[in-house]
Amino acid sequence: xxxxKSITFGLMALALGGSMASCSDFLDEELTTQQNTDxxxxxxxxxxxxxxxxxxxxxxxxxxWAYATTNYGTDEFTVGGDGSNKVWNNYDGSFQSQIVAxxxxxxxxxxxxxxxxxxxxxxxxxxxxxxxxxxxGANKKTYMGEAYFLRGFNYLKLVSQYxxxxxxxxxxxxxxxxxxxxxxxxxxGQAISDLKxxxxxxxxxxxxxxxxxxxxxAHFLAKAYLFRASEINDSWNSATKDEDxxxxxxxxxxxxAHHQLAENFSALWNYTEPDGPSEQLxxxxxxxxxxxxxxxxxxxxxxxxxxxxxVYNNLPQMKRDLxxxxxxxxxxxxxxxxNVYDMVNDSRFWKSFKTKYAVNNPKKDSGYQLGDLGxxxxxxxxxxxxxDGVQLTEKVTDSxxxxxxxxxxxAYPKDRNGADDVxxxxxxxxxxxxxxxxDGSREALGDMQGHRDGILARVGETYLIAAEVLIRQNQYxxxxxxxxxxxxxxxxxxGEDRSVxxxxxxxxxxxxxxxxxxxxxxxxxxxxxxxxxNITETTAATSLDITDIHNLPAEDEAIIAKLGYSSDxxxxxxxxxxxxxxxxxxxxxxxxDLARTKTLVARVKAFNPEAAPNIEERHLxxxxxxxYLDAIQKNGHALTPEEKKxxxxxxx
Numbered sequence: 310x311x312x313x314k315s316i317t318f319g320l321m322a323l324a325l326g327g328s329m330a331s332c333s334d335f336l337d338e339e340l341t342t343q344q345n346t347d348x349x350x351x352x353x354x355x356x357x358x359x360x361x362x363x364x365x366x367x368x369x370x371x372x373x374w375a376y377a378t379t380n381y382g383t384d385e386f387t388v389g390g391d392g393s394n395k396v397w398n399n400y401d402g403s404f405q406s407q408i409v410a411x412x413x414x415x416x417x418x419x420x421x422x423x424x425x426x427x428x429x430x431x432x433x434x435x436x437x438x439x440x441x442x443x444x445x446g447a448n449k450k451t452y453m454g455e456a457y458f459l460r461g462f463n464y465l466k467l468v469s470q471y472x473x474x475x476x477x478x479x480x481x482x483x484x485x486x487x488x489x490x491x492x493x494x495x496x497x498g499q500a501i502s503d504l505k506x507x508x509x510x511x512x513x514x515x516x517x518x519x520x521x522x523x524x525x526x527a528h529f530l531a532k533a534y535l536f537r538a539s540e541i542n543d544s545w546n547s548a549t550k551d552e553d554x555x556x557x558x559x560x561x562x563x564x565x566a567h568h569q570l571a572e573n574f575s576a577l578w579n580y581t582e583p584d585g586p587s588e589q590l591x592x593x594x595x596x597x598x599x600x601x602x603x604x605x606x607x608x609x610x611x612x613x614x615x616x617x618x619x620v621y622n623n624l625p626q627m628k629r630d631l632x633x634x635x636x637x638x639x640x641x642x643x644x645x646x647x648n649v650y651d652m653v654n655d656s657r658f659w660k661s662f663k664t665k666y667a668v669n670n671p672k673k674d675s676g677y678q679l680g681d682l683g684x685x686x687x688x689x690x691x692x693x694x695x696x697d698g699v700q701l702t703e704k705v706t707d708s709x710x711x712x713x714x715x716x717x718x719x720a721y722p723k724d725r726n727g728a729d730d731v732x733x734x735x736x737x738x739x740x741x742x743x744x745x746x747x748d749g750s751r752e753a754l755g756d757m758q759g760h761r762d763g764i765l766a767r768v769g770e771t772y773l774i775a776a777e778v779l780i781r782q783n784q785y786x787x788x789x790x791x792x793x794x795x796x797x798x799x800x801x802x803x804g805e806d807r808s809v810x811x812x813x814x815x816x817x818x819x820x821x822x823x824x825x826x827x828x829x830x831x832x833x834x835x836x837x838x839x840x841x842x843n844i845t846e847t848t849a850a851t852s853l854d855i856t857d858i859h860n861l862p863a864e865d866e867a868i869i870a871k872l873g874y875s876s877d878x879x880x881x882x883x884x885x886x887x888x889x890x891x892x893x894x895x896x897x898x899x900x901x902d903l904a905r906t907k908t909l910v911a912r913v914k915a916f917n918p919e920a921a922p923n924i925e926e927r928h929l930x931x932x933x934x935x936x937y938l939d940a941i942q943k944n945g946h947a948l949t950p951e952e953k954k955x956x957x958x959x960x961x
Contacts, residue, residue: 365428370763371609384916389641390738406935419934432460454510461503539905561775580813594766610758617743628670632814632830644730645916654851691727749817796853927960
């Protein structure tokens with residue numbers, strides 16, 4: 310059984326962004342319209358508040374701010390054909406405390422800030438209501454653990470983006486205006502304290518899928534310790550760094566001991582139905598719950614299926630369908646992502662990116678039929694002379710049917726010969742699409758709200774947390790043990806068909822409304838592995854094990870050379886960040902990873918041509934929202950321009 314969240318109520322104004330207490334039941338829902346906090350003085354109200362807090366976890370996937378604040382402006386993605394949120398990638402003059410919006414879809418500076426404080430206030434409210442007199446139920450300890458988790462989780466999110474922020478540890482049901490920023494040290498300290506409390510109070514096993522557990526707290530507590538020990542905090546973290554690393558490693562090992570990696574990396578993304586096997590894997594430590602049940606959908610489903618897709622509907626023999634997705638083309642895959650993988654031996658690129666589409670709109674007398682190969686992306690390597698251009702129309706033959714493929718895109722065409730890494734950038738709408746959020750279970754083409762759960766923590770990342778700690782402790786061989794565990798899963802197994810591909814388009818079926826209209830889809834069960842690598846078919850096992858830190862994989866050595874690293878520590882940290890890309894691409898970690906390690910500027914300049922001209926060291930922190938600065942007071946008076954500047958991060 311899964312945890313569903315639906316009914317929201319109890320809207321209370323707060324200068325920090327408002328407070329929303331959310332309430333829902335597990336499957337059996339009871340509507341309430343009470344509009345104050347008195348209801349939360351009852352046992353029933355406390356039960357409902359504890360459930361409703363989970364709605365805040367949906368925020369991390371529920372709107373455009375999810376990708377804008379985490380994936381844009383990094384080495385992994387740049388701006389696609391739609392520039393609604395390009396300001397978050399390009400770091401231009403529009404990126405200030407008051408964002409200059411391109412349109413109504415643009416993420417404003419206060420979006421993340423406000424919603425994190427909504428979650429914090431809900432957690433504060435629950436903690437204030439659970440008293441010996443108000444609640445004596447058996448779930449008291451669990452509820453307190455959930456509240457501490459949510460507050461610590463949100464403060465960790467805030468300090469990772471803004472540095473020090475105001476610490477609010479009591480609930481508000483009326484507007485407050487007197488606030489002062491705490492230091493980054495105090496803020497991350499609060500996050501650690503809260504997550505430690507959660508770790509001590511939460512149960513070891515979840516009563517329902519999606520509930521917080523001790524392992525979820527341990528995973529994020531390890532991340533909090535690692536964040537405090539990261540380079541962005543080196544001006545003040547020397548006294549805690551050694552202990553933080555020790556604790557982070559202990560917690561990571563504990564979580565790893567309790568969870569198994571999915572046997573096949575593709576199992577994480579093989580979404581065949583809402584609440585299906587891909588959402589029940591032991592690897593998943595915590596996920597934000599979404600459902601196809603309209604009664605429990607709430608204000609938002611999961612729209613992440615929209616953002617990573619390139620345009621296919623205007624290509625020959627093609628049209629938009631549910632399986633292929635509604636292509637918002639916000640995030641364009643970078644050449645860094647094409648080049649960071651061992652394309653022959655590492656399965657993760659081929660299990661993470663969509664490279665083939667089936668014909669779903671054959672023209673009369675064209676010779677094509679439903680299901681033929683209609684679009685193919687060839688992700689080859691420099692020096693490949695097989696292809697004459699970036700976009701080829703009916704020039705490449707499909708070996709299975711003998712037909713010319715209507716459209717082929719090539720990463721490295723002969724005429725460019727690898728002289729640059731931008732050939733596919735000639736058209737901002739064409740790129741290999743990330744498949745991790747494709748959702749064919751929607752009912753209609755125009756549906757923005759998807760049904761897939763959003764993964765907040767999985768043990769694949771926990772292995773990399775352990776590896777990073779060991780690198781920071783200069784225990785490089787031990788770090789390789791954890792990196793190799795991830796890479797062993799990524800290698801092809803003996804007998805494995807390397808051309809097999811799956812994504813959430815497989816969930817498009819006769820239950821979707823689109824099926825009733827035409828019953829066709831563009832889902833294609835193969836990738837372009839062989840066409841891209843130009844090798845003969847094989848089912849032999851591959852190996853990705855790294856045994857010598859001075860002889861890293863060729864892909865990593867090329868990136869290390871481009872970034873100019875030479876020391877063992879810098880080389881290993883580069884390997885770690887590359888491995889996080891290969892394993893966690895698009896999973897809403899990247900901007901924080903690069904900012905906290907202070908590698909953001911160098912990597913963006915090297916791999917993100919749109920962002921490179923403007924990025925500066927000040928961009929390691931986000932601007933404090935102008936809406937907050939304009940709302941708060943000091944000693945009963947609005948802040949002066951000088952006082953606002955003192956509250957703002959440098960350079961904004």
